[in-house]
Amino acid sequence: MMDWLPVPQDFRGNLRLALESADSLERLAALAQHRLSFVETIQLNRAVENLGTETDGKIPTIRLAILASATVDQLVPSIRVAGLRRRLLFDLHVGPYGQYRQQLFQPESSLQRFDPQVVVLSLSARELTAAVPVNAAADEADGAIRRYIDGLRFLWQRARETLGSTVIQQTFLNVTDPLFGSYDRLAGGAPSRLVAGLNEHVAEAAREDGILLLDVARASERDGIDAWFDVTRWLQAKMEIAPQAAPLYGDLLARVIAAQRGLSKKCLVLDLDNTLWGGVIGDDGLEGIVLGEGTATGEAHLALQRYAGQLRDRGVVLAVCSRNEPAVVEAAFRDHPEMFLKRSDFAAFVANWDDKAANLQRIARQLNIGIDSLVFVDDNPAERARIRESLPMVAVPELPPDPAHYVRCLADAGYFEAAAFTAEDSQRAEQYSANASRDTFLESSQTMDEFLKGLEMSVNFGPFQKVDLARIAQLIGKTNQFNPTTRRHSLDAVARFVAADGSLTLQFRLVDRFGDNGLVSAMILLPDPQAPGVMEIDTWVMSCRVFGRQLEREIMNIAVEAARQMDVSGFRADYIPSQKNDVVSGLYPSLGFRVEQEAESQNGSTTWVLHLSEYCPQPTYISRRPGAA
Amino acid sequence: MSDHEIVSKMTEILRDLLSDDSIVLTMETRREEVPGWDSFAYVNFIVAVESQFGVKFKVAEVESFENVGAIARRISTICAAR
Numbered sequence: 001m002m003d004w005l006p007v008p009q010d011f012r013g014n015l016r017l018a019l020e021s022a023d024s025l026e027r028l029a030a031l032a033q034h035r036l037s038f039v040e041t042i043q044l045n046r047a048v049e050n051l052g053t054e055t056d057g058k059i060p061t062i063r064l065a066i067l068a069s070a071t072v073d074q075l076v077p078s079i080r081v082a083g084l085r086r087r088l089l090f091d092l093h094v095g096p097y098g099q100y101r102q103q104l105f106q107p108e109s110s111l112q113r114f115d116p117q118v119v120v121l122s123l124s125a126r127e128l129t130a131a132v133p134v135n136a137a138a139d140e141a142d143g144a145i146r147r148y149i150d151g152l153r154f155l156w157q158r159a160r161e162t163l164g165s166t167v168i169q170q171t172f173l174n175v176t177d178p179l180f181g182s183y184d185r186l187a188g189g190a191p192s193r194l195v196a197g198l199n200e201h202v203a204e205a206a207r208e209d210g211i212l213l214l215d216v217a218r219a220s221e222r223d224g225i226d227a228w229f230d231v232t233r234w235l236q237a238k239m240e241i242a243p244q245a246a247p248l249y250g251d252l253l254a255r256v257i258a259a260q261r262g263l264s265k266k267c268l269v270l271d272l273d274n275t276l277w278g279g280v281i282g283d284d285g286l287e288g289i290v291l292g293e294g295t296a297t298g299e300a301h302l303a304l305q306r307y308a309g310q311l312r313d314r315g316v317v318l319a320v321c322s323r324n325e326p327a328v329v330e331a332a333f334r335d336h337p338e339m340f341l342k343r344s345d346f347a348a349f350v351a352n353w354d355d356k357a358a359n360l361q362r363i364a365r366q367l368n369i370g371i372d373s374l375v376f377v378d379d380n381p382a383e384r385a386r387i388r389e390s391l392p393m394v395a396v397p398e399l400p401p402d403p404a405h406y407v408r409c410l411a412d413a414g415y416f417e418a419a420a421f422t423a424e425d426s427q428r429a430e431q432y433s434a435n436a437s438r439d440t441f442l443e444s445s446q447t448m449d450e451f452l453k454g455l456e457m458s459v460n461f462g463p464f465q466k467v468d469l470a471r472i473a474q475l476i477g478k479t480n481q482f483n484p485t486t487r488r489h490s491l492d493a494v495a496r497f498v499a500a501d502g503s504l505t506l507q508f509r510l511v512d513r514f515g516d517n518g519l520v521s522a523m524i525l526l527p528d529p530q531a532p533g534v535m536e537i538d539t540w541v542m543s544c545r546v547f548g549r550q551l552e553r554e555i556m557n558i559a560v561e562a563a564r565q566m567d568v569s570g571f572r573a574d575y576i577p578s579q580k581n582d583v584v585s586g587l588y589p590s591l592g593f594r595v596e597q598e599a600e601s602q603n604g605s606t607t608w609v610l611h612l613s614e615y616c617p618q619p620t621y622i623s624r625r626p627g628a629a
Numbered sequence: 630m631s632d633h634e635i636v637s638k639m640t641e642i643l644r645d646l647l648s649d650d651s652i653v654l655t656m657e658t659r660r661e662e663v664p665g666w667d668s669f670a671y672v673n674f675i676v677a678v679e680s681q682f683g684v685k686f687k688v689a690e691v692e693s694f695e696n697v698g699a700i701a702r703r704i705s706t707i708c709a710a711r
Contacts, residue, residue: 012645039645039677046648073669235688236672243676 001223001248004397004413006388008034015047024051025058030392032084041247045077048084057603059084062257065093065116065165067100069123070240074233078250085251086258097238104158112163118257119165120214121155124240125172125198129191134179136189145197149205156211160492168256169206171199171217173240175229210470210491212256212419216241219252222412255417261488262478265395265415266369268311269360271378272322272329272351276308276341277301278403281332282324292338300403305340307407312345315425316416317367317432319348321359321376326351347432356383357390367432368544370480370580375415379403422471424518431545434515441514452550452621455512459551460625461558464498464505464522472507472522475541480580482521482542482552484573484587489524489539497538502527504535504562508555510546510622520546521555525563528572535563537573547583553618556591560615569612572596576605591618630708632656635682635701642677646670656698682708 008014008031018027028048036044064079066072076092083090093114095103100121103111132144152169159167176191184190199217206213220228223245230242241249258264273280278290278297290298291305312318318341322329329351333343343349348363356378364371372393378384384396397413399406418425438455445451464472473491480486489497498505508521521542528534537559542552563571573588589595592615593608640654647665660666666674678700679685684707694700 038680039642039673042673043645043648074672232686232688232691233672233676236675236691237669239672243673244680 001227001245002035002251002412003400004409005033005035006398008036008040011036011040011043015043019047019050029059029084029087032081033388033392035398036081036247038078038243038246041081041250042077044084045080048080048089059087059089061089061091062118063093063114063116064090064118064120064257065095065103065111065114066120066122067095067103067111068121069098069100069127070234071097071238072122072241074237074239074243075241075246075249078246078248079253080250081247082250082254083257086254086263088254088258088261088263090254101155104155104162116163116165118168119159119163120168120170120253121152121159122170122214123152123172125174125176125195128198129176129194132189132194134187134189134191138188141188141194142197145194145201148198149201152202153205153209156209160490164490164493166212166257166260166490168212168214168253169202170214171202173216173220173225173229174199175225175234175240212260214253214256216249216252219248223248251414255414256419259417260419260477262480264417264419265316265375266373267317267319267347267363267367267375268308268416269319269321269348269363269374269376270308271376271380271383272320272324272332274379274403275301275377275399275406276305277332277336281328286332286336289332289336291336297403298338300406302338302340304403304406304410307410309341309345311416312429313426314416314418314421315428317347317369317428318345319363319367319374320346320350321356321363321378322351323353323356324351344433345429347429347436357387360387360391360394368547375410375413377406377410419477420470420474422474424471424474427516427518431515431517434517435545437514438512449621455514455549455621457510457512457549457551457621458623458625459554459558460509460511461506461555464494464507468507468519469494469498471519475519475522475543476539479541479543480578481544481583482540482547483578483581484540484575484584485538486576486578486581487539494524497524497526500526502566504559504566506555506559506562508551508558510549510551511625517543517546521551523555523559525559525571531570531572533567533569534572535568535570537571540573550618550620550622552587553591554620554622554624557617557620558624560610560612560617564612571610571612573608573610574605575608576603592616630705632698632701632705635704636697638681639674639678639697639701642681643674646673646677654697656696656701658697659695678704684708 014031018024021027031044072094080090093116095111103109128148132141156167159165172195174192174195176195178184179190180187184192228242228245233239233242270276278301279288281289291301292298308318333339348366350359350363360374360376361371364374375395376387379399387394387396395415397409400409442451469491473494476489497503504525506523507519509519510517524539525535526538528536575588588608593610595606596609597607636654640652644650644652652663660671675691682704684704690703
């Protein structure tokens, strides 16, 4: 399990060094990037716990509650370590054994006091399988499954409404034993059929209700149920998940939470020689590389290309980083008959003899994404070690020696975990290639004004539309750069803002002559309860794809006009610095806001105000197409 | 592997699990004599020992080991039978 992580060298020694260091948390986070045993995970977790308040503010903290119908204490260290692997600190609350309903429904429960941001429901299918007789007819069994799911939905609703939490429902491990044999799938009340039905229906309900899943059932199919369930631990301590599966469980859970917060990786950077094809093209020539149908090795490399292509189709950005003559590899993508990926599938393409660390930084800059959004896939252990050393924030999977296993390794690592899949995601690759055309156009333009004018931009705008809420929630959840407050709002919360009295929501879609950039910005304005006539910009997010296009100015023009129609006299807005939002540190003064409150000591935030009567519309080259964006 | 070697390996495991380098196990040590070695830490300990020595204890054994020596002797017996 977790073979994509490198094995730590001298774990004990490094743990001691980390604790003695002035920078313990960073060093412990670096240790978390390794393949740790269950005992090492416990040690690392304790070291983090012992840091206590030293960790305050350095890494974002998330209050996470686990409500379970079996023992889950064995999972806690692994969840924390997996969080640290993604630079998240989990403050954990484990509900009393089996008391998840009481925890949710009693008004003064320890759960309510804990006020979780995320609630995980980790339930065993035993409640259902125990209640349905094995000789039940299919419709009777299916009715029981439906009732069970209805009960779950009630719990979800409760958690969302009273706690305001994001809810993650764990799928159900199938620990049942065969009863009818292969006929189990056909027998109404067969326990394994009940669990399969439960997982099928829980997924449907989660999709309808906008609940996230933690799919341990799928993981146990991958690893085998014996890797996940150890009957001795069940009998000994009522653990449905074996302690040895805990490190992977923690990672799977942290992936889902990180995905929802926009911390999944965004870009897959691929080496070429012996990675995307077999052999070295500079030595072996176009005809000499091993790729494609006909040889087992050629098919293995082709499989990686296909997988990368599928990732591209679901919104992952592809890039090349290779030590090669650019003309030689360009020709390979153009002329090799078995090449599955096309040159145009890559949003960034760097082939040269420079240091790969410098090239990865170049790729991140070119795509305008954080260097910590990159995954770097290279068959060469020395290159991998070099990147881990110089750019620890880049994910570098420990590829197995056999190319046959490259895809599985990359897939197992779960770098690109999704919390939603929207139309924007499936168009992302096209949008990046349109960006490349814009860049070419920019280079050919004499001045910035000429470029912006020549883009022929127009903005569609209007209040949040129901059909776009998922995309808006995703944008709010994932945007780290153009996000002055970094406030995260769940889908439910966004929907509530739309309906809230006196609120103003605005969504924006930017189109230009090179294509539709999609829904790229959203703004939530709420009436300030303390100051009548004033609205607070609670949230304003914009995709980094459209930075530098004057869109923020046009948005402010539109927001001011809309607010004037609601008899609003002023805006108030906070800028709360984060590690990633420096790009908007000067946003409000540039739009004519005046500072109301200078940086406080606590988080360095500043408050800005704008009197709408004094606002002069900002000139832009963006025309308007009102109506639903 | 001698009983002594087994007990010293088990000492290392328990020190790691409880982050306490002062722990010294002997054949006679009982769980309640070691601060922090509660039933939850015992589950972790058994899992780690099983994985370290490549053995699997029966449920009844896990339930009834009376001291460290009983665990060590059981590991010896399983390893000798291989």
